[in-house]
Amino acid sequence: MSRSIVAGSRVEPSGELGGVPVPGPDEDAFTLSVAAIDRLPWPVAGFPVRQVQPFGPFPPALAGDLGEALGRPGIDVRPARPLPELGAGLISLLDDPTEEGGVALVLPTSVPQGAPVPPRISEAIALGFARGPGVRLRGSSLPAGGADGARIDDLVQELRGHSSARRAASDPRPAPAGRDVEVDGGMAWSETRTPVGGRFQWESPAAYSQGSSADPWLVSEGAYLPWPTYLAHRSGRWRLAAAECGACGARFFPWRGSCPNCGRSDRLERRELSRSGLEVEATTVVHPGAQPSEFDLQAGSSGSYEVVVARADPHIRVTLQLTGASPGSVRIGDRVDAVLRRLFPLEGAWRYGLKAIPAAPMAGTTA
């Protein structure tokens, strides 16, 4: 039985350095990949996507929560692996006649063979694999031909080659040389998170090693957001998931255990708010010295930043830091889009959350 690539999506990093695209200071494989996967049609060509294999320097703990980031809490997410292992996993999935769903693979474009590995992740691609005849690329933002398409085709062909070879040989193939992927300057995520008595014990990585991120000061000083508390609201933090009370109709954000209007807790439903076109109601530009210490690295490297309060719903406002635009460029009355970005490292883990970017012009309007 043959399988096809039926959809793909690519997200470009917002920054550029000397003509080379680089992620912004608050972007990384996680945020770019989530954005890429977000653009995929779900289910892919009629097939439910049941598994996501994120690829790239993901914090394993967050890879485990990627389903939340995608707004699909039930999906099976396998943690990031080096490419040979990932390839083997993919091959086994392709080979498995009992596997009924598809798989989405997220990877940096630097992965395909022959391409030089850039010092930073330049982009992320999400691919949806599902059963179906032929090999076909579809998607609004990923060209079916051209260099990008060819590279993806190469990858797929290679994976199939692995598959055939493995069928021919009884031993597992050794990993092809030179295919370990080094991304993000070689930064490796090595946190582990193990359940202890129903809670999670967090071990900081031995080498939280890249550049100034390794600042030992970035530890809690008595008042901060512990990792489990942070993750408790991840669907709100990452997707602007609010709650709606089926009893009284009230909408509120973030999720609370009972309705702040009528007090009932038995008819709360998740309502994802639109992350596009939020109207700004208040703004400020925070200058270096006025930032919380978690943002010291950012303030030290990029200086001032703008923070806005924007309306996401007639009854819900959110507070977002502006990114991808110069501080002060967004005014009250302007519209912004909410995008997933990384915020700051703390105790060896990045905190992710929504930030604001100037809203994309609406289709059909002219500048």
Added chain:
Amino acid sequence: MRRRAAVVGAGHTRFGALNESPRELLRAAVDQAYGSVDKGLTPLDIGEGFLGTLGFSGWQLGNASAVLAEEARITGAPVTRVENACASAGFALRSGILAIESGARDLILVAGVEKMTDAPSRRRRYWLGVSGDTEWERMAGLTFAGVYGLMASAHMREHGTPVEALAEVAVKNHANALKNPNAHLRKAISREEVLASPLVADPLRLFDCCPVSDGAAALLLAGEDVAHRFTDTPVLIAGAGAGSDALALQDRRSMTRLAATRRAADEAFQRAGVERSDVDFLEVHDCFTIAELLALEDLGFAAPGGAAALELSGATRLGGERPVNPDGGLKAKGHPIGATGASQAYEAFVQLRGSAGDRQVRGAETALAHNVGGSGASATVTLFSVG
């Protein structure tokens, strides 16, 4: 008729970057309060103590009230730490008032202390945001300068509030602080200097922000029926009110009005049975200049959007129709977080006894003190009158 509380003694350390430890500051303020009691007082007569402190930088986060008991030499009496961020001492005062009004106690010690300048700057920045909404606002990169910057931007948009009105608050309060020997910033500034100072959280500039200060203040409260044992000139607490609001700005009904302040004011005026026109001067919570404008509007001394004109008219200066923050306010006197609410009551005490020196508000008989926690999650309003 309800039993009222009266202030029979008060003490106040200098505010600023001080060498003293939190214990030393507390002891100095309490000893001064003891010394201010005209007919003397035995600490062992104090029935209960309340301490306002945030515990800035992590100093004695738990059980700090025991430190008050030790330094005040009242160990054995029940003591409680009250924490409502910048309104900690305002709420400690409220606890003392309620204990006396209820008849449970005859004599109460209320104190507030904060030691903020001895922490490294990074730790200080960490702590300056701990009373804001940690889960959402802070994750967007905000401390209170940023939160009040947001409020200022919304107020300007809604009412056309000019930056000159913000600057006027700073100029006035610095001028008042020059006459207050306890004040942190004793330096006259001009409107031009304010408007040329560096931006901190647009539209707020450096001179729109209160300083980071150390200091302590202490109050002795007695039931009005027993106050004469301590002094012939007690200052009555005519009425006290308090209120609360959502922690995060994004969750409030309005970003330009403080519902907690309005509720607290309504309760205080109702309980005191006085009118706003009776108030001779105000001590309001001006952690940032915009906060003084918000306070005047929410307390009912200006219509929404009307505080800017009131400030620019000069009516709020010393010698004006109704002075606001004659001691220099948080803006210039300084803002040791947990001490501020007690410091405001200290000012009411000395003013209403006519002993405020150069900054005396002539003929003052009724005063209002307004203390806000954070960006408005909590607030107290207390009305004082001559006994």
